[in-house]
Amino acid sequence: MLRAQIAVRLGTLDLDVAIDVAAGEIVAVLGPNGAGKTTFLRALSGLVPLDAGRVTLDEVVFDDVSTGIHLAPERRPIGVVFQDYLLFPHLSALENVAFGLRARGASTKNARAAAESWLDRLDLGPYKEARPRALSGGQAQRVALARALATEPRLLLLDEPLAALDASARGAVRRDLRRHLASFDGIRIVITHDPLEAVALADRLVILESGRVVQTGSPAEVTRRPRSRYVADLVGVNLFRGIATAGHVALRGGAAIQSADGVDGEVFATVHPRAVALHRARPEGSPRNVWRGHASALDFQGDRVRVGIEGEMPIVAEVTPAAVRELDLAEGGEVWVSVKATEISVYPA
Amino acid sequence: MSSERPPALLAALAIVGVAFFILPLAGLLARAPWQSALGELTTPEALTALRLSFVISLAATALALLLGVPLAWIYARVPFRGRDLIRALTTLPMILPPVVGGVALLFAFGRRGLFGQALDAIGIRLPFTTFGAILAATFVAMPLLVLTVEAGLRSMDRRYEDAARTLGAGRWIVFRRVTLPLIAPSVFAGAVLCWARALGEFGATITFAGNLPGTTQTLPLAVYIALETRPEVAIMLSVVLLAVSLAILVAMRDRYLRAF
Amino acid sequence: MRGVLAIALLLTACVSPSRTETPQITDVTVFAGSSLTDAFARAGDDFTKTNTRVRFIFNFGSSSTLATQITNGAPADVFASADEANMQKVLDAGLAKSPRTFASNELQIAVPTGNPKRIAGLADLARPDIVLVLAAPTVPAGKYALEALAKAGVTARPVSQEVDVRAVLNKVSLGEADAGIVYVTDVRSAAARVAGVAIPDQQQVVARYPIAVVKGAKDPQLAGQFIDYLTSPEGQKILAGFGFSRP
Numbered sequence: 001m002l003r004a005q006i007a008v009r010l011g012t013l014d015l016d017v018a019i020d021v022a023a024g025e026i027v028a029v030l031g032p033n034g035a036g037k038t039t040f041l042r043a044l045s046g047l048v049p050l051d052a053g054r055v056t057l058d059e060v061v062f063d064d065v066s067t068g069i070h071l072a073p074e075r076r077p078i079g080v081v082f083q084d085y086l087l088f089p090h091l092s093a094l095e096n097v098a099f100g101l102r103a104r105g106a107s108t109k110n111a112r113a114a115a116e117s118w119l120d121r122l123d124l125g126p127y128k129e130a131r132p133r134a135l136s137g138g139q140a141q142r143v144a145l146a147r148a149l150a151t152e153p154r155l156l157l158l159d160e161p162l163a164a165l166d167a168s169a170r171g172a173v174r175r176d177l178r179r180h181l182a183s184f185d186g187i188r189i190v191i192t193h194d195p196l197e198a199v200a201l202a203d204r205l206v207i208l209e210s211g212r213v214v215q216t217g218s219p220a221e222v223t224r225r226p227r228s229r230y231v232a233d234l235v236g237v238n239l240f241r242g243i244a245t246a247g248h249v250a251l252r253g254g255a256a257i258q259s260a261d262g263v264d265g266e267v268f269a270t271v272h273p274r275a276v277a278l279h280r281a282r283p284e285g286s287p288r289n290v291w292r293g294h295a296s297a298l299d300f301q302g303d304r305v306r307v308g309i310e311g312e313m314p315i316v317a318e319v320t321p322a323a324v325r326e327l328d329l330a331e332g333g334e335v336w337v338s339v340k341a342t343e344i345s346v347y348p349a
Numbered sequence: 350m351s352s353e354r355p356p357a358l359l360a361a362l363a364i365v366g367v368a369f370f371i372l373p374l375a376g377l378l379a380r381a382p383w384q385s386a387l388g389e390l391t392t393p394e395a396l397t398a399l400r401l402s403f404v405i406s407l408a409a410t411a412l413a414l415l416l417g418v419p420l421a422w423i424y425a426r427v428p429f430r431g432r433d434l435i436r437a438l439t440t441l442p443m444i445l446p447p448v449v450g451g452v453a454l455l456f457a458f459g460r461r462g463l464f465g466q467a468l469d470a471i472g473i474r475l476p477f478t479t480f481g482a483i484l485a486a487t488f489v490a491m492p493l494l495v496l497t498v499e500a501g502l503r504s505m506d507r508r509y510e511d512a513a514r515t516l517g518a519g520r521w522i523v524f525r526r527v528t529l530p531l532i533a534p535s536v537f538a539g540a541v542l543c544w545a546r547a548l549g550e551f552g553a554t555i556t557f558a559g560n561l562p563g564t565t566q567t568l569p570l571a572v573y574i575a576l577e578t579r580p581e582v583a584i585m586l587s588v589v590l591l592a593v594s595l596a597i598l599v600a601m602r603d604r605y606l607r608a609f
Numbered sequence: 610m611r612g613v614l615a616i617a618l619l620l621t622a623c624v625s626p627s628r629t630e631t632p633q634i635t636d637v638t639v640f641a642g643s644s645l646t647d648a649f650a651r652a653g654d655d656f657t658k659t660n661t662r663v664r665f666i667f668n669f670g671s672s673s674t675l676a677t678q679i680t681n682g683a684p685a686d687v688f689a690s691a692d693e694a695n696m697q698k699v700l701d702a703g704l705a706k707s708p709r710t711f712a713s714n715e716l717q718i719a720v721p722t723g724n725p726k727r728i729a730g731l732a733d734l735a736r737p738d739i740v741l742v743l744a745a746p747t748v749p750a751g752k753y754a755l756e757a758l759a760k761a762g763v764t765a766r767p768v769s770q771e772v773d774v775r776a777v778l779n780k781v782s783l784g785e786a787d788a789g790i791v792y793v794t795d796v797r798s799a800a801a802r803v804a805g806v807a808i809p810d811q812q813q814v815v816a817r818y819p820i821a822v823v824k825g826a827k828d829p830q831l832a833g834q835f836i837d838y839l840t841s842p843e844g845q846k847i848l849a850g851f852g853f854s855r856p
Contacts, residue, residue: 046515078515088509455783565769574770575747
């Protein structure tokens with residue numbers, strides 16, 4: 001069990017998070033650039049001192065600012081896979097993997113034997129004597145993983161493990177990484193800005209924005225009920241915030257929508273762009289949410305077009321290219337918007 | 350890489366700049382007694398001075414490495430009050446006239462010097478000894494090494510050190526097994542510059558250590574002394590000095606650029 | 610822009626003296642052995658009092674360095690050497706003729722003030738507890754010192770062969786050396802910091818100082834007048850004041 005309360009001020013960053021991770025759990029810390037993800041990882045590693053807080057892993061106290069405890073990085077039972085991997089360029093793959101064991105006092109012979117078995121396990125047998133610069137991105141990543149795992153850490157930290165790879169290599173490496181992470185039974189924390197990576201690798205997501213945890217939960221929970229603009233954008237839904245009273249949601253900014261969900265109080269409301277219908281004239285009939293706007297941006301994505309609508313109720317709609325022609329949509333052109341009450345998902349904020 | 354045609358003015362000035370360095374060398378080579386070259390170089394005086402110069406310059410480089418690399422590390426990594434001042438003080442010998450450096454060394458380590466009196470009391474004499482010549486060479490040459498290594502430390506990616514620490518390496522192991530290998534090109538370049546400077550050292554040596562063949566008379570001193578009586582020997586010794594330094598500087602440039 | 614300004618200033622600095630000064634002033638460049646430093650500065654001043662149209666430019670150094678400079682084309686008008694061998698080099702190069710001996714100098718043992726090691730003569734210089742420095746055998750003072758030691762039958766082991774006689778004097782005055790063999794004139798010039806121990810006549814070596822007008826002198830007549838002045842009673846009086854003997 002990792003219990004981390006971490007407060008660090010570093011330049012413009014004000015990081016203040018509290019996260020508990022259960023034994024055997026894989027957690028992805030997801031957030032935009034500058035959210036403080038890497039600082040969070042460095043604080044867990046002991047490379048950045050805390051301004052306040054306490055970090056414990058089971059019975060081991062890593063940091064406790066109130067009692068002045070700070071365990072040096074080299075004394076923490078951790079393994080870190082850094083962004084860019086940071087394989088020592090002057091050492092072979094084998095020597096890189098053996099480094100941690102040597103530093104922890106193993107004999108050269110034992111360290112090399114253990115390193116060899118780790119490289120074999122990660123299908124790197126033929127690259128034992130290779131220098132890091134001779135390795136492909138995926139190979140380097142596995143060497144970095146082997147190096148971090150070789151010391152048998154109880155906490156494994158990975159900082160953007162796929163960011164250094166070509167897009168073409170990423171899929172295969174992600175699958176491999178998932179398999180290797182599954183075979184390790186300690187706590188695993190993956191830092192990433194890539195939602196696909198987070199969802200693919202982790203049991204639980206922690207969304208970090210501007211130094212704060214804004215949401216945490218399983219990938220399904222987080223994607224179903226986004227609680228920030230960042231997550232909503234990642235998932236690709238329209239997110240609104242307001243106060244609900246018996247199906248009537250008064251939004252911040254003045255507009256209001258009707259929902260079929262029976263939640264009251266401070267709420268989030270989401271609408272999938274596909275559920276947003278566009279019309280040339282005011283539609284008649286059942287939709288209870290109808291308003292007027294004008295198209296502000298057209299974004300063609302294959303057989304779909306995302307249309308940004310400005311007006312009293314800004315929203316994104318997703319329609320077919322045929323619909324765009326039919327509606328004679330042009331940027332700045334007037335358009336009527338309707339959303340069925342049943343397509344609006346409302347949940348407590 | 351595409352080559353670019355330089356503006357005419359730049360090209361002209363660059364050519365003057367090159368000529369400024371090449372002409373004196375050409376003058377030296379033109380006056381060198383090539384027919385009797387081997388004879389001039391194998392005189393006992395010349396051989397003694399050559400051997401002594403290599404011993405002294407290599408020992409000075411070793412001493413500079415021993416003291417200079419840690420100093421560079423402190424300058425690059427430990428911010429402390431007065432660091433800039435201390436760094437400037439330890440860089441001063443680079444611009445100080447070497448003769449002044451020699452006098453300063455005498456005031457410190459000479460028989461009546463601040464520290465030399467205590468040394469003298471326990472029977473250690475530095476002036477007029479080979480070790481004194483090594484000290485003089487180190488004094489003027491070490492700043493080159495310190496500055497080069499410090500620059501190397503500042504430009505290296507410190508995250509490698511972080512990686513090493515998370516792998517369980519304490520500060521010393523990090524320094525020895527990660528930092529030092531990563532800055533090896535800078536250390537090598539600094540050592541070569543330091544060595545070249547030590548090899549050519551004249552003023553501080555003659556002032557602090559004097560001039561005695563076989564003990565403190567290094568190549569530049571022998572050249573200076575021989576210039577008036579046996580210019581052929583002086584010129585040939587200078588040519589050797591030039592050839593060796595040139596070879597090292599050319600080799601170093603190549604090596605220096607070829608980092609990992 | 611700033612570079613251009615600097616160059617312009619430099620040019621002005623080079624050009625302006627010849628414009629602003631009266632054309633009668635003639636520069637006489639004198640290359641002289643470093644033991645003559647103080648004496649020539651005074652003699653030059655004295656000579657200028659009666660010859661107001663002359664301005665001296667002195668270049669003091671070891672006589673061997675000066676001879677090398679002159680044979681390589683340095684613009685000297687007068688060369689005063691601390692020994693005959695270096696004058697001979699200049700004569701051999703055809704750059705001067707008929708030198709005149711204008712002074713002589715004797716050797717002394719320079720010791721730190723108070724003579725702490727109680728050195729009485731050349732024989733003491735062979736003592737193992739004495740740190741001795743000499744001038745290099747290639748410079749006149751070093752050659753003379755070896756001759757004197759040979760006359761005295763003393764085998765001395767100097768710890769250093771300094772590049773010129775002033776360097777020997779400095780090592781003694783700094784206290785790094787217990788003794789050095791220098792000229793009488795050197796001891797006198799540094800009387801505040803060193804003491805002299807006399808060398809008896811039978812071990813003494815006399816250094817003769819020749820002087821000559823260098824070929825190509827800008828004003829040979831004026832250069833000759835300076836040499837005449839040095840050998841005149843007034844000139845000799847000034848030289849004697851700095852410890853030089855008559856030729």
